Amino acid sequence: MFHFKQTTTKWNYFVLTCTRNPCDWRVRAKEIQDCGYYQITEAHLQHSCGIETRQVFASKASARVISDVYKAQFGDPVNGPRARDLQKLVLEDLRVNTSYMTCYRAKETAVNGVRGSDDDSYSKLPEYLYMLKLANPCSVADLETETDELGFIRFKYVFLSFAASILGFRRLRHIIVLDGTHLTRKFKGVLLTACGQDANFQVYPLAFGIVDSENDDAWIWFLTKLERILADSSNLSIISDRHRSILTAVKHVYPRAHHGACIVHLQRNVTSRFKNKSLSKLVGMAAFAYKVKRFRAIFAQINSTNAACAKYLHDIGIVTWARVHFKGDRYNLMTSNACEQLNKYLCEGRSSPILELLQFIQSMMTRWFSARRKKSQRHKGIITPEVDKEMTLNLKRAKGSKINTISSWSLEIIGQFGKKNNVLLKDHKCTCMMYERLKIPCVHALMAADCVGLPYGSLVADCFKTKAWCDTYQAIISPEGDPKDVDIPDEVSYLVLLPPKTRRPSGRPKQVRYTST
Known part of the structure; x- marks a missing residue:
């Protein structure tokens, strides 16, 4: 068996095709000699490999050769097979054993050739x-x-x-x-x-x-x-x-x-630090609470369950994660x-x-x-589709509620279990605090609007209306030109x-x- 040291791409192709079957030296000798890379002698042509040599001969392929085959077989190497899959394809198609990293480098070479x-x-x-x-x-x-x-x-x-x-x-x-x-x-x-x-x-x-x-x-x-x-x-x-x-x-x-x-990252921190998923759920409930009374009740439960967790949350700063204490407007982005x-x-x-x-x-x-x-x-609607879905879900919770009129713009909503909430339609407020925090009418505000004959679209903040949605995407983004x-x-x-x-x-x-x- 003869080994040649030339490193050109065409020579590598000959080495790959010939070493796959050592007896192909006789078939390829004329082609190799015509390339001018190596002088073939009569001794080379008289050389033959025994069957034992062919059985133990383990052929390899370089990353560059696999890359050429890879690009020829797959038009877009970026979305082609992964290195692990490419390793199997090389073994099945070329009958060549190769390492994972060689296939990884081959794919990287092919991708670099395109990108x-x-x-x-x-x-x-x-x-x-x-x-x-x-x-x-x-x-x-x-x-x-x-x-x-x-x-x-x-x-x-x-x-x-x-x-x-x-x-x-x-x-x-x-x-x-x-x-x-x-x-x-x-x-x-x-x-x-x-x-x-x-x-x-x-x-x-x-x-x-x-x-x-x-x-x-x-x-x-x-x-x-x-x-x-x-x-x-x-x-x-x-x-x-x-x-x-x-x-x-x-x-x-x-x-x-x-x-x-x-809030999601905060809950992950609580779970990893205190190894208690129930604490994480309580933290989420406290963070999403709309009223101070409910927040205090949940936070007291956290303190009784794990005082160290309560101290950890307090040291972080309750104003940064609790909706009821946040000084700005978070809307629905928690x-x-x-x-x-x-x-x-x-x-x-x-x-x-x-x-x-x-x-x-x-x-x-x-x-x-x-x-x-x-x-x-x-x-064609006044409000956007997703906001309309939120309001539709709120309306489904209105079953069994009663309405008491206080004034033309103020109404009292009595829930199914006797819970009372006051709605101020003129100020866009409700004592449940959901309307004030989200700027989307809650179930109580929607019931009050039905009572006085007010359209739902007038209760929604301007930032949720279709006009604002259209104006947001009015401008266009153009691709770069030819330098x-x-x-x-x-x-x-x-x-x-x-x-x-x-x-x-x-x-x-x-x-x-x-x-x-």
Whole structure:
């Protein structure tokens, strides 16, 4: 058996096809000699392999050869089989044994051939952001760089917020949800997101940021950019998990805003710290309570069950997680689920190079705005469909209740078990506090409106009406144009941007993260 050291792709192909069956040397010898890579002698042609040699001969395939076969068989290697499945396909189709990591590197090589390498993605980033701002005037696309010890300019942070998102957010409730999720490419990093909720209870992305990690500097930089498009105000509420860097950044950039903790993360903390799921349920009941009386009763039950848990919740700050004590308006946003949903939609793009990730975000935003614009314009009701469903569910709870009229705008609702609630239609208030907290009429307000002949749509806040829903998606998000058709400034076209100085961890990147607390 003869082994050749040439490393060209065509030579590797010959080595692969021939070593699959050692006796193919005679068939392929003429082809190998015609390539000019190796001089075949008569001694080579007279060589033959015995059956024992053929049985024990274990052929291998390199990652580059498997990558070529992989790309030829699957048109889109990005959505092709995983490394484990590719390992089985190589064994079945090519009769070649190969390791898992070889197949993993083969798929990565094929994907890089389609998408481009991560290093090239950073070099094209300045030009892409410039073209994106040309296509979407008034959008914010800021690139933060740093200079290393050798004088090279390297990527540090990037911030992106489309003008359509900024314009539409003015018609939403002034409440934003913050979160960060990890990227899985070569240079890692974290994707920071800020989003709200539209009138139809759908996720509304406002801003995106790509940073090195979730630290104080990164979050302060991100919120500083966000503050330029969404000013600090006492009418603003911010919801997030209790990450220390988020708490520090909010206090530094948004001192007047009201910061609330995500209830789901708080319940996970209670479960992991005190090993008691019943405590977690009680914490959720206390957090969602509408009246102070009910909150105190549930919190007393938590204290009697586990005094350490009650002290832990008190030290966190009851105003940050309890609805009844929150100083701002949380409406129905008691968790950071809006950002969690957005991160799920971005799952495919998070495994892409940074340029393709931004293109994925732009494409997703364009589709969302177009689809929701059409949906909102087709809707004929005064209030949005999801709010209408909430009010329909509230009406089903009105069975067995009685109404006593106090005045033309004030009524008393007596429940089936004798519980009384007073409704002030003019002030949009009810003693159950649900109407006042959510800005959506409760069952008592709906019954009072029926009694006086008032339409339901007049009881709902303006932020939940179809008019606000249509205005939210009035603007459009356009894709970037062709750089060849535009005179790009020299400071953009000649900027040599290198990737950040990070080392890729060993092993396979994790696809499923640990449950956050």
